[in-house]
Amino acid sequence: MTSTPLWTFDDVEHRFHEAAATSCRLPPARVAGYVTLWPEIARQSWEGYADDLTVLRIPATPAAVDRLAETTQWLQWLSVEQRKLVWARARYVPWRVIAAQLGVPRQTAWRRWRHALTLIVVQLNGRPPRIAETIPQRHAT
Template identity: 55%
Template sequence: MAEWTVQRVADRFQEAAITARQLPAARVQGYASYWPDIQRQSWEGYADERIVLRFAASPAAIDRFGETVRWMRWLDQDQRRLVWLRAQQVPWREICARTGLIRKTAWRHWLHSLALVTVNLNESLPRFAEVEREERALRHGLAD
């Protein structure tokens, strides 16, 4: 497989956040109703506002989600929070309000966290010129 880059790792975290939203909600087990489900007519469904359409995640996406979440073990708690907030496409302004960092510092911490994951995936230190090139590419695609 090709070497991991910071951009590929960021894309993978973003895909994991999308997959997490597609997974079914966790529910408490134990209570059950033995009444049959009500079969509604098509015209009755229009008034029900509780219906939420969800698209199920594919098995391959769930496998990649599990692998990506395991990458979090290489990060500390603040780094995990920052990476996951950014993967959920939370705007930088809100991330700064939640973390107490200014935008540039939050962006540097996020980039450092992605670089840590990249180094662990590649099992080697990246060359400085390659990291600078990726940093410039990420900086130009940072419009929020």
């Protein structure tokens, strides 16, 4: 019998960082309506770098987009304030800025973030973690 691996706090944190990075790699949203039928201008390599509007993007892989969709669904288990906190931290917003936005000390913001990610870990694992599982057992000799 194979058991499913349990999610850890670090796994969930890493997944949110990856989701934030993937969301930056998605193409920009465009307003539907106006379309041009003119072909794209084929520029030389030396011409493209002088343009301020040229942004070199590495597109997101389909697997990364699937993980992004799954990760954003986890946010439904949190309150709106917790969602904003988790997503801001996933984008590496400094604790000082997050604490100022919440109007709390940095340590309190950090504790709220840990609590929010712990709620997600509990939802993913389907049961709360036991303290005895986290403490290494000593073997009698």
